Amino acid sequence: MFKPVPVAIGLRYLRAKRRNGFISFISMASILGIALGVTVLITTMAVMSGFQKEIRDRLLEFAAHATVVADGVPLQDWRHALDVAGRDPRVAGAAPYIETQGLLTGTRRQPAMVRGVEPALEDQVSVLARKMKHGTAASLTPGSYNILLGEELALWLGVDMGDSVVLLLGEFQGSPVGAMPRVKRFTVSGIFAAGHNEVDRGLALVEMTDLQRVLRMDGVTGVRLKLHDMNRSFEVARDLALQLPGFYRVSDWTQENANLYQSLKMEKTVMGILLSLIILMGAFTLVNSQVMLVTDKQADIAILRTLGLTPGGVMQVFMVQGTLIGVIGTVLGLAGGVTLTWNLERILDGIEALFGVTLLPEDVYYITGLPTDMQAGDVVTTLVVALVMSFLATLYPAWRAARTQPAEALRYE
Incomplete structure (x- = not known):
């Protein structure tokens, strides 16, 4: 199957065992960081949407x-x-x-x-x-x-x-x-x-x-x-x-209860922005791993440039490799977020049974349990944010790789 050269090399770098184990560890940390951020964001948005729906439905039973x-x-x-x-x-x-x-x-x-x-x-x-x-x-x-x-x-x-x-x-x-x-x-x-x-x-x-x-x-x-x-x-x-x-x-x-629903919507938006910082942390870790990878692959970059690969092609190699790390983390986060959301009520019941406590007692809260409403728009937005952050995180390391001078990189090889 035909693949462009930058894509083929990027995929090979992703599969290859690296000489520097620390770089592999940082790459794995990047994947886990992005996956954790996506999981938490999907679950939190589903819970907040669930509370909004529960409050709206209860209010509209009489309104x-x-x-x-x-x-x-x-x-x-x-x-x-x-x-x-x-x-x-x-x-x-x-x-x-x-x-x-x-x-x-x-x-x-x-x-x-x-x-x-x-x-x-x-x-x-x-x-x-x-x-x-x-x-x-x-x-x-x-x-x-x-x-x-x-x-x-x-x-x-x-x-x-x-x-x-x-x-x-x-x-x-x-x-x-x-x-x-x-x-x-x-x-x-x-x-x-x-x-x-x-x-x-x-x-x-x-x-x-x-x-x-x-x-x-x-x-x-x-x-x-x-x-x-x-x-x-x-x-x-x-x-x-x-x-x-x-x-x-x-x-x-919507007009008669505008203050309530605007406050709930604002709370959900602010919470989404704050939790997006977890994804951002994973993206910064991805930047670090890519910079270290570029440093580790100086000789390979020089050889590729000598064989005729353009600076743009070098950028594409590392952008493909870094973006794939982001895609893997995002997919793992999607699976984790959906699974956690679907089983959140069981997890809550298990925690209450294990520790013998009631987290949301009926005599204190009008809404007991954790209602969830996983909306496709929230999930898609979370995935887009994660993928865009991952892509942006690859730009600086890839640009740095494209500036590598073959003669200087091979001087001490």
């Missing part, structure tokens, strides 16, 4: 993928909006809602978001029924003035099933003694646990018509949408709003 809200006034014809949404194949479910801020009072006080829902439609946009720890979502019936509290919210209020809580709203109403805030007593008929602190501590659910009576409100705040593809949430909500009469505000889950 809508997208919402359509009437601009400044209640949405009157919300049933028509549901009909329009139901005809869109991109929409998995739709439900009306009313949302307002209020102060809940039990044995203690705690501000919370109070959301009025239609229980028969709520299952289309959330997993409320599956997250109930006590009671049922069906207890929210018109005129019952029942309320469902998040687990943390109930704890902060100091209430339990069957207890009463008083809802104090910021809206005022006229009375013989002047303006008074709206106040209504509700009965705790259920407690849910979403597994997300903001939801469990800051959300209370009541029947929609009950909240309409308390607020003296004719329509609803808006319509919540659940989609088959959450990444198209804004596009779908905008299309729905354009089919409705009047003016509407459209938002999606």
